[in-house]
Amino acid sequence: MNKVSKIEKRFILAPMTRCISKINGCPSKQLGKFYVDQVKNGLTTIITESCAVNGEDARGYLNGSQFFNDQHAKSWAPIINQVHKHGGKIFIQLFHSGRLTVKKITNCNPISASALEPSEVPSFWRPLFDQKIVHFQTMTKFEKPKKVSLGKIRKIINQFRRSSELAKNVGFDGVEIHGAHGYLVHSFSTFDANQRKDIYNSKSNLFSSELIEECKSVLGKTLLSYRISLHTVDNPYAKYSKDIYNIPSLIKALDKAGVDIFHCSEVKAGENMFGSNESLLELVRKNTKKKIITCGGIDTLEKIKRLDKKGADYFAFGRSALSNRDLVKKIISKKRLIKFEYEKHFYETRN
Numbered sequence: 339m340n341k342v343s344k345i346e347k348r349f350i351l352a353p354m355t356r357c358i359s360k361i362n363g364c365p366s367k368q369l370g371k372f373y374v375d376q377v378k379n380g381l382t383t384i385i386t387e388s389c390a391v392n393g394e395d396a397r398g399y400l401n402g403s404q405f406f407n408d409q410h411a412k413s414w415a416p417i418i419n420q421v422h423k424h425g426g427k428i429f430i431q432l433f434h435s436g437r438l439t440v441k442k443i444t445n446c447n448p449i450s451a452s453a454l455e456p457s458e459v460p461s462f463w464r465p466l467f468d469q470k471i472v473h474f475q476t477m478t479k480f481e482k483p484k485k486v487s488l489g490k491i492r493k494i495i496n497q498f499r500r501s502s503e504l505a506k507n508v509g510f511d512g513v514e515i516h517g518a519h520g521y522l523v524h525s526f527s528t529f530d531a532n533q534r535k536d537i538y539n540s541k542s543n544l545f546s547s548e549l550i551e552e553c554k555s556v557l558g559k560t561l562l563s564y565r566i567s568l569h570t571v572d573n574p575y576a577k578y579s580k581d582i583y584n585i586p587s588l589i590k591a592l593d594k595a596g597v598d599i600f601h602c603s604e605v606k607a608g609e610n611m612f613g614s615n616e617s618l619l620e621l622v623r624k625n626t627k628k629k630i631i632t633c634g635g636i637d638t639l640e641k642i643k644r645l646d647k648k649g650a651d652y653f654a655f656g657r658s659a660l661s662n663r664d665l666v667k668k669i670i671s672k673k674r675l676i677k678f679e680y681e682k683h684f685y686e687t688r689n
């Protein structure tokens with residue numbers, strides 16, 4: 339096998355919320371087909387879109403996926419089978435939307451580590467309204483969340499464990515915990531969102547560690563991935579500061595707690611974080627020997643080779659997989675990719 343065909347075995351689909359699931363949170367036929375097609379087109383592993391771990395306060399999007407009961411689990415079985423039939427693997431991403439939800443569409447009240455509102459900086463990810471970051475489906479501002487009680491923390495950790503167990507039993511190859519982009523799990527790790535003084539303060543890493551230990555206890559050999567980012571939905575320009583977000587300490591704690599794979603979500607994979615002279619990928623690589631997925635604007639074979647040198651094991655593609663059916667072939671044959679058009683996509687998912 340030559341070097342190029344080896345590298346394409348490490349190409350995977352990044353998690354992307356498509357907002358085309360059924361209202362009960364089960365995947366639609368269209369969503370299932372999307373995942374199976376990605377494997378047929380050469381991506382070796384699928385990470386599903388974020389799936390809410392409860393129906394009370396974890397949902398972030400209208401027509402987003404949910405994964406916490408037998409009906410949800412059963413609905414994924416044919417998709418898992420098809421992915422396996424075509425030689426692929428599939429991980430389910432589990433999430434709690436935290437403070438990044440809007441009650442009008444999800445009927446969920448925003449909750450977070452502390453009662454602190456999300457940032458309001460203009461974003462290059464999302465549509466803007468009045469130069470403010472808004473929820474892309476409602477075009478309204480995010481509201482002030484309620485601080486999560488200790489009892490509720492226990493309940494949410496148990497919900498992640500229950501969803502992990504369901505995922506293992508229905509045949510997913512792995513579970514990914516969404517610890518990125520400012521949703522609930524991420525909010526516990528940064529002082530910007532977590533100003534608690536109890537044991538779940540931002541420096542303790544306790545929320546994420548307990549969550550990982552609980553999920554790992556039911557997963558056995560089924561793999562456990564943890565997605566991490568510096569940037570958030572509400573602040574794509576977040577600057578790295580160890581005092582605010584101690585990434586080395588978090589990675590070490592999660593490595594010990596049982597994470598098998600770290601998934602680095604960056605605006606531009608492998609490029610320096612704002613406020614730092616190293617990338618998230620490099621910082622994570624320095625602090626763990628576990629496998630690493632890198633993601634963010636990966637569009638050429640040259641870039642992939644550079645990321646490989648920086649210590650990445652797998653390369654995840656997001657928007658480019660939506661706009662290029664023959665993505666893997668194009669990357670390998672060094673062809674230019676078709677650019678993803680945000681407005682078109684948001685229009686399709688709003689209507």
Ligand SMILES: Cc1cc2nc3c(=O)[nH]c(=O)nc-3n(C[C@H](O)[C@H](O)[C@H](O)COP(=O)(O)O)c2cc1C
Binds near residue numbers: 354
């Ligand atoms: C439409 C859309 C939906 C997304 N949904 C999720 C999600 O459910 N979970 C997640 O971790 N990241 C999500 N992301 C972020 C992507 O996984 C990825 O990190 C980002 O698009 C950057 O990679 P890219 O440049 O290859 O697109 C989403 C991105 C897009 C464009």
